[in-house]
Amino acid sequence: xxxxxxxxxxxxxxxxxxxxxLQVLPPEAVIHDEMETRAYECDALTxxxxxxxxxxxxxxxxxxxxxxxxxxDMGVPxxxxxxxxxxxxxxxxxxxSVILGVARxxxxxxxxxxNRVIRVQTGRTNLSVTGAVEEEDFFYxxxxxxxxxxxxxxxxGMNSGGAHCLKYGVTTNNLMGVTMVLxxxxxxxxxxAHLDPGGLDLLGxxxxxxxQLGVVTEATLRILHKPxxxxxxxxxxxxxxxxxxxxxxxxxxxVLPVAIEFMDRPVIRATEAFAGAGYPDCEALxxxxxxxxxxxxxxxxxxxxxxxxxxxPVELRESTSAEESARIWLGRKSAFGAxxxxxxxxxxxxxxxxxxxxxxxxxxxxxxxxxxxGVGNVFHAGDGNMHPLILFDANKPGDLELCEAFxxxxxxxxxxxxxxxxxxxxxxxxxxxxxxxxxxxxxxxxQMAVKDVFDPQWLLNPAKVFPLAASLGRxxx
Amino acid sequence: xxxxxxxxxxxxxxxxxxxxxLQVLPPEAVIHDEMETRAYECDALTxxxxxxxxxxxxxxxxxxxxxxxxxxDMGVPxxxxxxxxxxxxxxxxxxxSVILGVARxxxxxxxxxxNRVIRVQTGRTNLSVTGAVEEEDFFYxxxxxxxxxxxxxxxxGMNSGGAHCLKYGVTTNNLMGVTMVLxxxxxxxxxxAHLDPGGLDLLGxxxxxxxQLGVVTEATLRILHKPxxxxxxxxxxxxxxxxxxxxxxxxxxxVLPVAIEFMDRPVIRATEAFAGAGYPDCEALxxxxxxxxxxxxxxxxxxxxxxxxxxxPVELRESTSAEESARIWLGRKSAFGAxxxxxxxxxxxxxxxxxxxxxxxxxxxxxxxxxxxGVGNVFHAGDGNMHPLILFDANKPGDLELCEAFxxxxxxxxxxxxxxxxxxxxxxxxxxxxxxxxxxxxxxxxQMAVKDVFDPQWLLNPAKVFPLAASLGRxxx
Numbered sequence: 001x002x003x004x005x006x007x008x009x010x011x012x013x014x015x016x017x018x019x020x021x022l023q024v025l026p027p028e029a030v031i032h033d034e035m036e037t038r039a040y041e042c043d044a045l046t047x048x049x050x051x052x053x054x055x056x057x058x059x060x061x062x063x064x065x066x067x068x069x070x071x072x073d074m075g076v077p078x079x080x081x082x083x084x085x086x087x088x089x090x091x092x093x094x095x096x097s098v099i100l101g102v103a104r105x106x107x108x109x110x111x112x113x114x115n116r117v118i119r120v121q122t123g124r125t126n127l128s129v130t131g132a133v134e135e136e137d138f139f140y141x142x143x144x145x146x147x148x149x150x151x152x153x154x155x156x157g158m159n160s161g162g163a164h165c166l167k168y169g170v171t172t173n174n175l176m177g178v179t180m181v182l183x184x185x186x187x188x189x190x191x192x193a194h195l196d197p198g199g200l201d202l203l204g205x206x207x208x209x210x211x212q213l214g215v216v217t218e219a220t221l222r223i224l225h226k227p228x229x230x231x232x233x234x235x236x237x238x239x240x241x242x243x244x245x246x247x248x249x250x251x252x253x254x255v256l257p258v259a260i261e262f263m264d265r266p267v268i269r270a271t272e273a274f275a276g277a278g279y280p281d282c283e284a285l286x287x288x289x290x291x292x293x294x295x296x297x298x299x300x301x302x303x304x305x306x307x308x309x310x311x312x313p314v315e316l317r318e319s320t321s322a323e324e325s326a327r328i329w330l331g332r333k334s335a336f337g338a339x340x341x342x343x344x345x346x347x348x349x350x351x352x353x354x355x356x357x358x359x360x361x362x363x364x365x366x367x368x369x370x371x372x373x374g375v376g377n378v379f380h381a382g383d384g385n386m387h388p389l390i391l392f393d394a395n396k397p398g399d400l401e402l403c404e405a406f407x408x409x410x411x412x413x414x415x416x417x418x419x420x421x422x423x424x425x426x427x428x429x430x431x432x433x434x435x436x437x438x439x440x441x442x443x444x445x446x447q448m449a450v451k452d453v454f455d456p457q458w459l460l461n462p463a464k465v466f467p468l469a470a471s472l473g474r475x476x477x
Numbered sequence: 478x479x480x481x482x483x484x485x486x487x488x489x490x491x492x493x494x495x496x497x498x499l500q501v502l503p504p505e506a507v508i509h510d511e512m513e514t515r516a517y518e519c520d521a522l523t524x525x526x527x528x529x530x531x532x533x534x535x536x537x538x539x540x541x542x543x544x545x546x547x548x549x550d551m552g553v554p555x556x557x558x559x560x561x562x563x564x565x566x567x568x569x570x571x572x573x574s575v576i577l578g579v580a581r582x583x584x585x586x587x588x589x590x591x592n593r594v595i596r597v598q599t600g601r602t603n604l605s606v607t608g609a610v611e612e613e614d615f616f617y618x619x620x621x622x623x624x625x626x627x628x629x630x631x632x633x634g635m636n637s638g639g640a641h642c643l644k645y646g647v648t649t650n651n652l653m654g655v656t657m658v659l660x661x662x663x664x665x666x667x668x669x670a671h672l673d674p675g676g677l678d679l680l681g682x683x684x685x686x687x688x689q690l691g692v693v694t695e696a697t698l699r700i701l702h703k704p705x706x707x708x709x710x711x712x713x714x715x716x717x718x719x720x721x722x723x724x725x726x727x728x729x730x731x732v733l734p735v736a737i738e739f740m741d742r743p744v745i746r747a748t749e750a751f752a753g754a755g756y757p758d759c760e761a762l763x764x765x766x767x768x769x770x771x772x773x774x775x776x777x778x779x780x781x782x783x784x785x786x787x788x789x790p791v792e793l794r795e796s797t798s799a800e801e802s803a804r805i806w807l808g809r810k811s812a813f814g815a816x817x818x819x820x821x822x823x824x825x826x827x828x829x830x831x832x833x834x835x836x837x838x839x840x841x842x843x844x845x846x847x848x849x850x851g852v853g854n855v856f857h858a859g860d861g862n863m864h865p866l867i868l869f870d871a872n873k874p875g876d877l878e879l880c881e882a883f884x885x886x887x888x889x890x891x892x893x894x895x896x897x898x899x900x901x902x903x904x905x906x907x908x909x910x911x912x913x914x915x916x917x918x919x920x921x922x923x924q925m926a927v928k929d930v931f932d933p934q935w936l937l938n939p940a941k942v943f944p945l946a947a948s949l950g951r952x953x954x
Contacts, residue, residue: 112832113729114725114729114830114832115728115831115832116728116729137731138731159678169650172678172681173646173650182923186919187919188919188920188923189917189920190920192895192896192897193830194828194829194830194861194895194896194897197897197898197915198685198897198899198903198908198912198915198942199912199915199916199921199924199942199943200682200685200686200689200690200924200927200942201636201649201681201684202682202923202924202927203681204649204678204680204681204682204684205677205678205679205681205682207678207681208675208677208678209677213677225730225731225732248591251591251592251593252590252591252593253702254614254615254703292773295772295773295776296772296773296776299770299772299773351671352671353589353591353592353670353671354591354592355589355591384592384671418669418670419671420669420671420675421674421675422674422675426675427675427676431675435675435676438674438675438676439674439676440665442663442665443665443666443667444676446679446930446931447676447677447679449930450677450679450927450930451677452930453923453926453927453929453930465677466676
């Protein structure tokens with residue numbers, strides 16, 4: 001993946017930049033030693049690395065505003081960073097940029113159970129938002145796999161989802177307001193603990209904007225009351241197609257499980273060898289989970305099992321205890337780790353109409369043959385959010401490039417069948433050059449014109465989201 | 478409400494404009510006779526009227542693009558119009574504008590039950606979207622009171638809600654994609670039948686943008702499976718405060734009814750005299766409705782009734798039949814008509830945190846004394862979306878202005894307690910000058926900068942949403 005050359009004029013300003021940053025931040029919040037900046041050289045897309053010029057760790061909105069104002073004055077690009085768990089290179093620095101990490105901003109600012117909202121600083125981790133309200137039996141719904149580590153800032157940047165977003169929606173459906181600092185240091189408030197206000201609703205365009213428009217420092221989030229109980233059922237089928245049809249039929253029937261997870265044979269085998277969850281040896285597995293009171297669970301599962309039986313499952317295992325439920329989920333939750341034991345992998349993230357699942361799975365299998373690279377599928381089937389894991393050997397010259405080409409073909413296929421390039425990981429650097437496959441030139445132009453409004457000099461999170469040539473051209477003005 | 482003077486240069490162009498419009502539309506789709514254009518002189522905010530220069534009724538995206546291109550070339554403002562049911566003056570013309578009505582664009586383009594979406598032309602009425610899918614037991618959730626007449630175009634423009642949006646969300650939560658024509662005639666596609674795509678999610682900013690950014694001609698909407706059943710319960714209380722506390726406690730308990738409707742004594746009395754629904758004579762009534770299977774209904778209602786009993790209701794009537802359910806809803810559905818029998822009224826639309834209901838209701842009562850104008854409250858209490866109806870006499874000089882001042886004070890109060898100026902009716906002309914009470918200058922500036930991107934000459938739906946002085950200044954450039 002090509003990265004732009006650093007701006008030598010910016011590099012030359014480093015001493016003056018550090019001096020100015022130290023005027024607004026305490027010394028421990030300004031990291032400029034070359035060895036220490038290496039800690040910020042990549043996120044979870046580790047194939048790409050580049051240490052930043054400086055990293056800063058402000059602890060308030062006012063400090064963020066002061067940092068951005070300095071960078072804006074000096075023409076220094078800024079890369080906002082949550083916890084660095086992006087799988088799309090969303091927090092990858094350039095050599096001439098300041099990494100702005102929000103990790104020290106993790107306070108709960110307000111908890112309001114009557115209006116079902118919590119307000120937090122955005123460096124707070126996803127899981128610890130739920131942690132702050134679970135004593136009162138509430139929770140925050142979006143649950144990315146990385147929820148123990150990932151920050152709300154990154155969740156908002158990427159519009160993150162998770163296994164349970166089939167029922168509860170992704171971040172945008174659970175975000176009610178933000179405090180955001182623009183590149184010039186202006187602080188704006190968008191949304192709040194109420195329905196959409198009048199005027200243009202900019203909150204929706206902020207959510208998922210991947211740090212292109214500003215740095216979100218505080219967020220008002222919807223919290224929900226915990227359901228009384230939940231129960232998963234494990235279903236095995238002897239083909240991906242049949243499993244895909246079963247998913248379609250469940251959705252079609254109008255019953256809404258909280259999760260429908262899909263695993264194909266390569267993932268089932270790797271997972272079983274790694275975690276020993278007791279999965280059957282079959283072509284495709286579904287985990288379907290429902291929530292509610294005992295009566296609601298029984299009713300929903302009754303309907304779901306009836307649909308599953310029509311597809312001749314080779315296994316149909318309804319959990320009968322908390323231990324069994326944990327065991328059913330154990331395999332799914334170990335799947336990424338298990339695949340990592342086999343080889344390096346690249347985790348894709350495309351979304352398709354649910355009805356296209358059987359076709360797309362078959363085409364991915366054919367491409368796997370063609371490219372000579374193995375692939376495993378483990379994903380949120382209920383909303384068509386696929387995560388093919390392409391296996392490659394990082395030490396074998398050319399393998400990464402082959403893997404990238406395979407990945408690009410899969411994502412183009414997603415767009416072709418009426419889906420899109422990303423479900424919850426964002427575009428980052430990974431998919432920026434595929435944006436032309438998703439969007440017509442007019443569609444992209446208008447997105448970039450909106451970026452112009454918020455960040456006229458294109459200093460925020462450079463060289464991402466938009467095709468590289470376009471964003472470099474825009475930056476040059 | 479002050480309206481800008483028409484641009485004489487535009488008025489002088491009328492013959493040439495009509496001639497050019499007739500080149501791209503059939504004669505019956507171009508209304509330019511002065512008597513006939515009167516049909517478009519107002520929407521449901523009938524206190525303000527102004528016939529447009531011309532009205533056009535295109536029947537396809539291509540025709541809309543052709544019309545906009547002509548108006549753009551000639552510098553003629555355009556006011557998009559759905560069915561003209563706006564309560565905020567959203568479709569009020571200026572004397573120098575072309576009204577672009579989408580009423581003839583009402584086809585269903587695609588129905589896809591497997592992916593739970595329908596694609597329609599936006600002139601289609603809200604209720605007839607459900608009509609197109611109910612044979613298969615599906616429905617479209619947002620249900621404005623005007624759903625028999627109002628168009629999807631207007632629903633998208635105003636981000637409309639309805640009684641059932643507590644559970645199902647407002648339009649933005651049920652809108653998946655649009656085809657939109659920009660002022661210069663460019664056609665763009667935003668979103669689709671999948672999760673948010675990468676890049677900037679402009680769909681959220683389009684929804685609720687009140688025709689400021691473009692004309693939405695086609696929409697992909699989420700459809701849902703109809704619940705098995707629904708049952709309302711009627712609750713009477715001897716004070717607004719206690720009814721408000723009961724609403725808070727239901728929300729706080731985490732149970733999610735599909736609707737919690739509130740009526741105060743003036744509305745109860747007017748409604749009872751008008752419709753004879755058998756409501757008790759008390760200070761405040763709630764209608765709480767739950768949905769689901771028999772078991773789910775029983776369980777939710779059990780919890781809700783237990784909460785209600787703790788507030789010593791003077792009435793607690795659970796429906797036992799379809800007839801009784803209809804009777805419970807009859808009063809609520811007749812409330813606006815009933816109030817209209819008493820006097821002219823202005824229907825406000827503000828949103829507040831649910832916990833502030835008792836305080837805000839008390840303050841509205843005090844203001845009513847102060848202004849000497851009666852007021853009735855009937856609204857969606859579950860999400861804090863209030864609709865105070867201020868009674869006035871249109872034939873009494875000064876009464877409308879007094880009513881406007883009272884309304885402005887109520888809306889400022891909503892903002893003060895942490896709410897916002899509008900829940901579902903939009904800003905229109907009605908609330909444009911209150912926007913400065915909701916938004917800081919920086920917040921408004923960035924909204925207007927986004928408008929600049931889509932409509933640099935400020936030709937679309939002029940003199941609305943933003944404070945009049947600001948939008949006139951912007952238009953002048």
